[in-house]
Amino acid sequence: MESSPGRAPRPTPAPAAGRARRRRAATPPTETAAPRTGITPADSGPEPDPGAEPNGVGRRRRRPGRRRSTLLALGVVAAASAAALVAGLLSWGPSEPADPARPLSAAEAERLAxxxxxxxxxxxxxxxxxxxAGPARTELVGWVDWARPLVYLDVGGPGAGADRGLVQATPTVLVARPDPTAAATPAPPPLVPPADRWQLREPPPERGLAAVLDLLLALAADRPDPVAVGARWLxxxxxxxxxxxxLEAPLAAGPAAVAPATPAPVRQFRLWLDRDARLHRLVGRLPDDTEVTVQLERSDRPTLRPVDALGGRPGLPRALTDAEAVRLAGLPTRLRAAGGAALTGIAPLGPTKNLRAAGWLSWAGSAAYLAVGEIGTPGRRTLLRHQAGRVARVEVPADGGTTQPPARPPLPPPAGLPWPRPTPPTDDLDRLVGAALGAVGTPADARSAVRLRADRLADRTVDVVELREHGAQLRYWIDREGLLRRVELRTGRGVWAQLDLTPAPVPALPTTAFPSTAR
Structure with a gap:
C-alpha cells in the first residue's frame, strides 16, 4: 500500500514471534528465575528446555542407557550394604543372653502343686x-507303680557295675537279682519276674540305685503340695x-521310714509339666551331686507283679468261705497223716545273709534237719537241727555242690561234729521252720484269717491264706486237698521268707539227744 503524501509511513507490524522475542529481551531478570544458590546470575539466558535438569543449567534429558547404568550402580551399593549388615548381625553377640525365666503364674503354681x-x-x-554321663553312665528301664508303691527296673549301662540286673523296691525294701552277664543296654524287664536268685540289698541311701528309687517313689503323693517357693517358668x-x-522348682520329698537327723538341702529340678499337671520329664542332681534324667512314658502302664520276697502277686483279700475254713481247720490232722515233707527254703535275712535251705521236716516227730548256704558264698554250709522247739547249728565244709539251694544234709549227720547246746530260735529262718512244724498243732482261727488270692505252685492250685500266730505274720499256701504246700513268714526287715513243702514219707531224721560234746 502506498503512503499518503506528507505523512510518515506506517510501520509494518512485526510477526508475533518477533514481538515475543523482543518482550523477553526487555524483561529484566529476577531473583525468582535464578537458581537457589544465593548468587544472582547476570543473565538467566533463554527459557530452559522442558527436558533440562531442575537446576536450570539447561542440559538435555539423559539418555535411557545412562539411567539404567545409574540404577544398576545403586542396586549394587544396596546389595553390598545389606550383606554387610547381615554379616554384622551374625558376628554380634550380647554380653549376657536374655533370661526368659519369670515367676510362676497362679495357674502354673496350681499345676505344680x-x-x-x-x-x-x-x-x-x-x-x-x-x-x-559317658563311661560312668547307668541306665534304668522299667516301671513305677505309685499306688502300691513298687518300682521294677532293669539296670544296665556301662557304669552299672554290681547293680547290673533286675531290681524291685518298695519305700522300705530293695531286692535285686544281679546278672553280671546281662547286656549293657537295658531293656524293659519281664512282666512276670524270675522266681529265683532275689537278694535283699541295702545300698547307701544317698547315692546310686537307692537314691534313684527314692526319687521315683517321691514323684507321687495323696495330697497337693504347698506352693513351691522360688519356682520359675523357663x-x-x-x-x-x-x-x-x-519349670524349675524344688521337688518335695516322699515319705521316709526314718526322719534324717539333719534336713537335706533343697535340690532344684527342671520339670516338663503338661496342662493336665502330668510330669513328662525331669532333670536334676541326686544327693551325691550326680546328674540324673528321668523320662516318664505315661502311656506305658502295665500291672506289676512283686516278687515273692515282696509279697507276690496282688489279690483281693476277703474272709474265708465255709469250704476254705473247713480246710484250714482240718490242716493239723492232714499233716499228721502225711507224716513229713521234703523242704526247700529262701530266707533273705540281710545283705550278706541271703540264705537258701534244703532238707526234711517230720510233723510226726516234731523235728527238722536241713542244710543252709548263703547265695554267692559256696564255701560255707551250715547244718541245722530243730527238735522240740530248740535249735542247734554247726558249720561244715562245703560239699562242692551248688548253694542255690544247697544239697540236702547228709544222713546220718557226720560223727564228731561240735554241736552246741540247743537254744531257742535266734533268727527268722529258725522261726520260719518252727512255724512250719507248728502247723500240726492247734488249728488256726478261721475268723481272723484272710484269703489273699488263688495261686499256682508246683502245678497245683492253692489258696494263699494270711493269719497271725503268736505275733508272727504268716501265710499258708493250702492246696485243694487240704495239704500245706508253702509257709511264709514276714521277717523283721519287711521281706517274706518261705519254705516250700512236698508232703511225702521222709527218711529217719536225727531226733535223739545231741552229741555229748554239747554242754
Whole structure:
C-alpha cells in the first residue's frame, strides 16, 4: 500500500514471534528465575528446555542407557550394604543372653502343686532313667507303680557295675537279682519276674540305685503340695507331641521310714509339666551331686507283679468261705497223716545273709534237719537241727555242690561234729521252720484269717491264706486237698521268707539227744 503524501509511513507490524522475542529481551531478570544458590546470575539466558535438569543449567534429558547404568550402580551399593549388615548381625553377640525365666503364674503354681497327686491317681508309668554321663553312665528301664508303691527296673549301662540286673523296691525294701552277664543296654524287664536268685540289698541311701528309687517313689503323693517357693517358668516345649511348660522348682520329698537327723538341702529340678499337671520329664542332681534324667512314658502302664520276697502277686483279700475254713481247720490232722515233707527254703535275712535251705521236716516227730548256704558264698554250709522247739547249728565244709539251694544234709549227720547246746530260735529262718512244724498243732482261727488270692505252685492250685500266730505274720499256701504246700513268714526287715513243702514219707531224721560234746 502506498503512503499518503506528507505523512510518515506506517510501520509494518512485526510477526508475533518477533514481538515475543523482543518482550523477553526487555524483561529484566529476577531473583525468582535464578537458581537457589544465593548468587544472582547476570543473565538467566533463554527459557530452559522442558527436558533440562531442575537446576536450570539447561542440559538435555539423559539418555535411557545412562539411567539404567545409574540404577544398576545403586542396586549394587544396596546389595553390598545389606550383606554387610547381615554379616554384622551374625558376628554380634550380647554380653549376657536374655533370661526368659519369670515367676510362676497362679495357674502354673496350681499345676505344680497338683503334680504328685496326678501321678498318684494315674497309678503307674513307664520310666527311663539316666544317671551320670559317658563311661560312668547307668541306665534304668522299667516301671513305677505309685499306688502300691513298687518300682521294677532293669539296670544296665556301662557304669552299672554290681547293680547290673533286675531290681524291685518298695519305700522300705530293695531286692535285686544281679546278672553280671546281662547286656549293657537295658531293656524293659519281664512282666512276670524270675522266681529265683532275689537278694535283699541295702545300698547307701544317698547315692546310686537307692537314691534313684527314692526319687521315683517321691514323684507321687495323696495330697497337693504347698506352693513351691522360688519356682520359675523357663519356657514352653513339645514332648512326644504334647505341649509342656518347662519349670524349675524344688521337688518335695516322699515319705521316709526314718526322719534324717539333719534336713537335706533343697535340690532344684527342671520339670516338663503338661496342662493336665502330668510330669513328662525331669532333670536334676541326686544327693551325691550326680546328674540324673528321668523320662516318664505315661502311656506305658502295665500291672506289676512283686516278687515273692515282696509279697507276690496282688489279690483281693476277703474272709474265708465255709469250704476254705473247713480246710484250714482240718490242716493239723492232714499233716499228721502225711507224716513229713521234703523242704526247700529262701530266707533273705540281710545283705550278706541271703540264705537258701534244703532238707526234711517230720510233723510226726516234731523235728527238722536241713542244710543252709548263703547265695554267692559256696564255701560255707551250715547244718541245722530243730527238735522240740530248740535249735542247734554247726558249720561244715562245703560239699562242692551248688548253694542255690544247697544239697540236702547228709544222713546220718557226720560223727564228731561240735554241736552246741540247743537254744531257742535266734533268727527268722529258725522261726520260719518252727512255724512250719507248728502247723500240726492247734488249728488256726478261721475268723481272723484272710484269703489273699488263688495261686499256682508246683502245678497245683492253692489258696494263699494270711493269719497271725503268736505275733508272727504268716501265710499258708493250702492246696485243694487240704495239704500245706508253702509257709511264709514276714521277717523283721519287711521281706517274706518261705519254705516250700512236698508232703511225702521222709527218711529217719536225727531226733535223739545231741552229741555229748554239747554242754
Amino acid at each position: 497338683a503334680m504328685r497327686v496326678t501321678a498318684h491317681r494315674d497309678v503307674r508309668s513307664g520310666v527311663h532313667v539316666t544317671v551320670g 519356657g514352653r516345649e513339645s514332648t512326644a507331641g504334647t505341649s509342656v511348660d518347662v
